[in-house]
Amino acid sequence: MLTLLHTFITVYEKQSFSKAASLLFISQPTVSTHINRLETLIETPLFIRYNKNRIEPTEFGTFFYNRSSQLIKDWDSTLSDIQQQKKKRKQFTIFISQSISEGYFNDFIPNLINNFPDFDFDFQIKNSESIVTEVLQNTHIIGLVEKPVHHKELTEVMLLEDEMVRVGSTTAPYWLLREPKSGVRYYQEIYIQQYNIRLNNISTNNLSFIFKLLENNIGQTLISKKALKHLPDIEWNATPLSRKLVLIRNNMTALDPDTDKIITFISGEFKKLT
Numbered sequence: 001m002l003t004l005l006h007t008f009i010t011v012y013e014k015q016s017f018s019k020a021a022s023l024l025f026i027s028q029p030t031v032s033t034h035i036n037r038l039e040t041l042i043e044t045p046l047f048i049r050y051n052k053n054r055i056e057p058t059e060f061g062t063f064f065y066n067r068s069s070q071l072i073k074d075w076d077s078t079l080s081d082i083q084q085q086k087k088k089r090k091q092f093t094i095f096i097s098q099s100i101s102e103g104y105f106n107d108f109i110p111n112l113i114n115n116f117p118d119f120d121f122d123f124q125i126k127n128s129e130s131i132v133t134e135v136l137q138n139t140h141i142i143g144l145v146e147k148p149v150h151h152k153e154l155t156e157v158m159l160l161e162d163e164m165v166r167v168g169s170t171t172a173p174y175w176l177l178r179e180p181k182s183g184v185r186y187y188q189e190i191y192i193q194q195y196n197i198r199l200n201n202i203s204t205n206n207l208s209f210i211f212k213l214l215e216n217n218i219g220q221t222l223i224s225k226k227a228l229k230h231l232p233d234i235e236w237n238a239t240p241l242s243r244k245l246v247l248i249r250n251n252m253t254a255l256d257p258d259t260d261k262i263i264t265f266i267s268g269e270f271k272k273l274t
Contacts, residue, residue, distance in 0.1 A: 003034070011035060016055065091120050092116075095125075095134050095135065095142070098127065104226060128145040131248070132149055135154060136153060136154065142259070146246075154250060155249050155251055159266075165223065166220065166238075167214055169217060174201065174202050175220060176214070177221070211230050
């Protein structure tokens with residue numbers, strides 16, 4: 001139909017079938033066929049043919065030209081708008097605790113990106129307490145944390161139960177601590193109190209740094225059992241402690257379809273591990 005309209009508009013503006021054919025790079029019989037098809041569709045003559053070189057638009061032809069021109073403009077504008085929308089990238093920020101990032105989420109990133117190709121993701125690695133603060137202050141992000149939250153302004157989605165293990169030589173004189181307010185630190189302090197551990201402390205906010213100390217037989221600590229994949233040769237022992245890994249979002253967040261799909265995807269990836 002658009003081809004027929006383009007032919008009609010060109011004929012109308014040039015008042016000639018032959019000139020229209022030349023401009024459109026088609027034959028004059030093809031131009032005549034297009035116009036005849038339009039006239040058949042609308043059951044109305046659009047031009048008065050005096051001879052092959054002289055035509056005149058009918059009253060309906062002029063009316064149809066004005067409407068057709070607007071239709072073409074609307075169509076072109078629609079195509080342009082669609083292209084602009086396709087160029088717009090959606091932004092999405094996910095705050096992730098170090099332990100969840102190292103132990104779980106890093107393995108999901110390729111699948112996440114492949115499943116949401118229209119998104120530009122921003123992954124921020126912080127401790128759990130900082131993530132809670134960020135999510136409380138921002139309704140356009142989600143967070144993955146490793147400690148209880150129980151805040152009335154936050155919604156929690158349970159991801160999985162994470163087993164905690166004691167790693168490193170039990171004769172090592174140092175206890176390796178994560179920074180205050182981190183999710184791991186919360187459980188480390190529980191374990192230290194329960195077992196009355198009295199050791200010199202080394203603290204850091206970097207999980208990889210703890211791995212390096214353990215690899216060099218400097219200290220012992222409590223970490224996620226999942227982290228043992230980074231420490232294949234390190235001595236470890238099971239503990240009765242486990243922690244809940246949860247996804248959090250602000251209750252004021254408008255749960256649009258995109259956010260809902262991302263949350264569902266992440267939850268699904270964690271469920272595969274249970």
